[in-house]
Amino acid sequence: MNKPNPSASPAVRPSLSRTVTIVQASLEKRYRAEKRFRLLGLSAVVCALAFLAVMFADIIAKGHTAFQQTCVLLDLFVDPDVVHVGNLDQADYQALVKRSLEKHFPEVTGRQEKRELYGLVSSGAGVAVRHKVLEDTSVIGKTIAVWVPANDDVDMVIKGHVDRNLPESERRLRDRTLGWIETLESQGRIAKRWNKTFFMAGDSREPELAGILGATVGSFYTLLVTLALSFPIGVAAALYLEEFAPKNRWTDLIEVNINNLAAVPSIVFGLLGLAVFLSFFGLPRSSPLVGGLVLTLMTLPTIIIAGRASLQAVPPSIRDAALSVGASRMQAVFHHVLPLALPGMLTGTIIGMARALGETAPLLMVGMVAFIVDIPRGLTDPATVLPVQIYLWADSAERAFVEKTSAAILVLLAFLIVMNAAAVYLRNRFERRW
Missing domain, CATH: 1.10.3720.10 (MetI-like)
Known part of the structure; x- marks a missing residue:
């Protein structure tokens, strides 16, 4: 900073002092404004990154479970009267799945109860059985273990998206259905597996069968x-x-x-x-x-x-x-x-x-x-x-x-x-x- 010249006349020295004071005040004001601008810019960046992080966290929290699919392990008898070499494509594989569920829960006899029991697994469960039979036709007439996709409501319960402690009137599954699920869990017949369907299938009305x-x-x-x-x-x-x-x-x-x-x-x-x-x-x-x-x-x-x-x-x-x-x-x-x-x-x-x-x-x-x-x-x-x-x-x-x-x-x-x-x-x- 320039200092007043000692040799200057007394009339000039006060003028120089005032000029220096004004310049210093101006510089301090500009520095404060520049600092505020930098802080505002940094705050804007931090705010944008925070919103972005919240968005990604929300999407990941809601979507990461879709990469897994709940499956049910069934001991299924491939009845030769239903499936034989001449009708591998047209056979009623879903009927075999229903029979297997009835054998796992023989106490279920009512028509309405059976319908709820069949609802434990997806309507596309027969497709998994069909793939198994087409891979090896020698399983016809034998009992095989097959993992089939569970229904979307069961899938939501297993993944924790549905509170099991809610009253029956506030959830889609009945208490007896939850009891069947807990029975299968205790037997190790329900597990979450990698969801190949999400990547290998087209769209579907059934969420568990829908893919991209x-x-x-x-x-x-x-x-x-x-x-x-x-x-x-x-x-x-x-x-x-x-x-x-x-x-x-x-x-x-x-x-x-x-x-x-x-x-x-x-x-x-x-x-x-x-x-x-x-x-x-x-x-x-x-x-x-x-x-x-x-x-x-x-x-x-x-x-x-x-x-x-x-x-x-x-x-x-x-x-x-x-x-x-x-x-x-x-x-x-x-x-x-x-x-x-x-x-x-x-x-x-x-x-x-x-x-x-x-x-x-x-x-x-x-x-x-x-x-x-x-x-x-x-x-x-x-x-x-x-x-x-x-x-x-x-x-x-x-x-x-x-x-x-x-x-x-x-x-x-x-x-x-x-x-x-x-x-x-x-x-x-x-x-x-x-």
């Missing part, structure tokens, strides 16, 4: 169509606008419209797909082909903007050097500029694809909200996608679908994290620093 495979395959086909169309079209549009298009009123209008389309609500693209691809062109409804076309329209502005930014980041000296040694404009762009800009373009494409993976609204408009049980085998088969599957399960009233919804969200978040991590890796791996 159909939605995952539908998402894969939809993103495949989106990538195959949006990447080459987006890169070509970015190259033309940045390197070859004349700078005039029309190109300015196109650039403004591209920037505006990037901010258009996604449901507008769904309405466009409904009007053009379904109503006008007559493409199959609820198909990954139509969904991919709609998501292509939605992601194109993002990819074009990212592509142009990557091209602008390439130093002009690269172009000038190529042109100075006799390369044509086309050769300079495709041999020198494009390879250097491609990592940034790929990063923008992956970010656009990650956004497309999480979209729901535009796909609802083209019919991909339908209840699809079968796994799609092609681009024109009826299908749904993972975000829409989450939407459908979240709308279900059954408690077992709550954990399915949270588990599917975890899977979707894992895909999004992987795609964004891939974008970061590509940028760091291939990006050039100028």
Whole structure:
């Protein structure tokens, strides 16, 4: 800090002192303001991270149990009168499951009681028995031990989502049903096992039989169509606008419209797909082909903007050097500029694809909200996608679908994290620093 000059006149010294005082007060005020700003910024970051942590903790707490499935061990006699080599596919395997339950609880004789007893296991328990028989037909005529999926209400009780101490009127299971469950538990016939069904099955009305495979395959086909169309079209549009298009009123209008389309609500693209691809062109409804076309329209502005930014980041000296040694404009762009800009373009494409993976609204408009049980085998088969599957399960009233919804969200978040991590890796791996 400058000190007053001793040689200065008496009239100047008080003026210098006042100036120094004012400057010091000003600096202290600025330092306090800067400190407050840093604290506010840090508080905002901490607050955002806290909300994010609470959200993830809530999703994980509700969804981690979906990766396990409650199963019941049955000693089941494969009756040759019901199952024989000539009718392996059409045999009534569920009837064998019911007989096994009756043998485990011979005291149950009433019709209503038997119906409740059969409800201990899933309606798809016969499928597990069928797989066992198809694996080894020599079990026909023998008694085998088979783990079959339990009913969703039993599953919720075993996982602790239902309080057994509640009065009978406040829960879905009767006291005698809880007694049967406790009997099976004491015999070691109830256990939680890895839920392969969640990953290997399509949608179902029964929570214990519902899986995400159909939605995952539908998402894969939809993103495949989106990538195959949006990447080459987006890169070509970015190259033309940045390197070859004349700078005039029309190109300015196109650039403004591209920037505006990037901010258009996604449901507008769904309405466009409904009007053009379904109503006008007559493409199959609820198909990954139509969904991919709609998501292509939605992601194109993002990819074009990212592509142009990557091209602008390439130093002009690269172009000038190529042109100075006799390369044509086309050769300079495709041999020198494009390879250097491609990592940034790929990063923008992956970010656009990650956004497309999480979209729901535009796909609802083209019919991909339908209840699809079968796994799609092609681009024109009826299908749904993972975000829409989450939407459908979240709308279900059954408690077992709550954990399915949270588990599917975890899977979707894992895909999004992987795609964004891939974008970061590509940028760091291939990006050039100028």
